[in-house]
Amino acid sequence: MAERISDAEHAVMEVLWDESPLSAQDVGERIPAGRDWSANTVKTLLGRLLAKNIIGHQEEGRRYLYRPLVERGDYVAGESKKLMDRLFGGKLTPLVAHLAERDELTDSDIAEIEALLKALKS
Amino acid sequence: MAERISDAEHAVMEVLWDESPLSAQDVGERIPAGRDWSANTVKTLLGRLLAKNIIGHQEEGRRYLYRPLVERGDYVAGESKKLMDRLFGGKLTPLVAHLAERDELTDSDIAEIEALLKALKS
DNA sequence: GGCTATTGACTACATCCGTAATCGAGACGA
DNA sequence: TCGTCTCGATTACGGATGTAGTCAATAGCC
Numbered sequence: 337m338a339e340r341i342s343d344a345e346h347a348v349m350e351v352l353w354d355e356s357p358l359s360a361q362d363v364g365e366r367i368p369a370g371r372d373w374s375a376n377t378v379k380t381l382l383g384r385l386l387a388k389n390i391i392g393h394q395e396e397g398r399r400y401l402y403r404p405l406v407e408r409g410d411y412v413a414g415e416s417k418k419l420m421d422r423l424f425g426g427k428l429t430p431l432v433a434h435l436a437e438r439d440e441l442t443d444s445d446i447a448e449i450e451a452l453l454k455a456l457k458s
Numbered sequence: 459m460a461e462r463i464s465d466a467e468h469a470v471m472e473v474l475w476d477e478s479p480l481s482a483q484d485v486g487e488r489i490p491a492g493r494d495w496s497a498n499t500v501k502t503l504l505g506r507l508l509a510k511n512i513i514g515h516q517e518e519g520r521r522y523l524y525r526p527l528v529e530r531g532d533y534v535a536g537e538s539k540k541l542m543d544r545l546f547g548g549k550l551t552p553l554v555a556h557l558a559e560r561d562e563l564t565d566s567d568i569a570e571i572e573a574l575l576k577a578l579k580s
Numbered sequence: 581g582g583c584t585a586t587t588g589a590c591t592a593c594a595t596c597c598g599t600a601a602t603c604g605a606g607a608c609g610a
Numbered sequence: 611t612c613g614t615c616t617c618g619a620t621t622a623c624g625g626a627t628g629t630a631g632t633c634a635a636t637a638g639c640c
Contacts, residue, residue: 373598456558
């Protein structure tokens with residue numbers, strides 16, 4: 337397992353993580369606009385995710401309802417780790433330092449993170 | 459520009475970011491073990507990176523020396539942002555929170571980041 | 581001057597990805 | 611019962627990717 341989730345597949349997963357189980361049609365309706373897919377495309381992606389055992393299905397009448405088999409948290413953890421490993425030698429500090437250097441952290445971001453860290457230490 | 463760098467290409471870039479200019483052969487020798495590429499593979503990747511204008515070359519005798527045209531920092535910034543946008547709504551705080559929750563932050567990580575943030579505020 | 585080794589260029593090819601059309605089986609209305 | 615609509619399954623297809631072989635030019639060796 338631990339099969340790769342492609343970008344298009346990820347969009348489908350976000351829908352299912354947000355709400356499930358859903359039919360193929362429901363998923364299609366919930367795909368964010370901009371990603372202008374035909375119903376067939378959604379079905380193909382669901383099929384691929386099924387084949388990879390990343391989602392499961394249950395019959396409901398003459399159609400399927402799909403639900404995630406993988407927790408969003410697990411997926412997110414894996415992706416985050418991959419990025420940190422690849423670009424920051426596996427450490428978060430350089431990532432934060434990098435963002436700070438790039439002025440991509442506002443004062444309120446900093447305050448939020450400080451508060452979070454304070455809470456973690458208690 | 460701002461062409462996509464694939465995974466295999468990224469391995470080549472890391473070598474060049476670390477040291478440049480290098481010949482194709484030098485790059486091949488510096489690719490980390492485990493990634494067991496033939497010399498031809500390295501040359502193909504260099505060619506693709508050249509075509510995308512991500513690296514440049516200069517003649518040195520009858521061969522080329524390659525060097526990056528893109529800063530590692532810029533690349534890293536883009537990738538980090540992409541991850542945060544995709545998984546954390548573009549905010550760093552949830553990423554930190556997520557890692558903390560997963561016990562992927564040691565006490566010394568937390569201390570380091572706190573020190574970093576403190577420095578940022580001054 | 582011809583043979584051989586090196587180097588970049590070009591070609592190859594299987595897989596994955598994004599996107600979608602088509603097909604076949606069952607459900608449903610006429 | 612027959613055509614139609616709806617689903618999932620299968621097939622399609624161009625482009626990117628990972629990996630590598632072959633070709634043509636050149637440069638050095640004998």
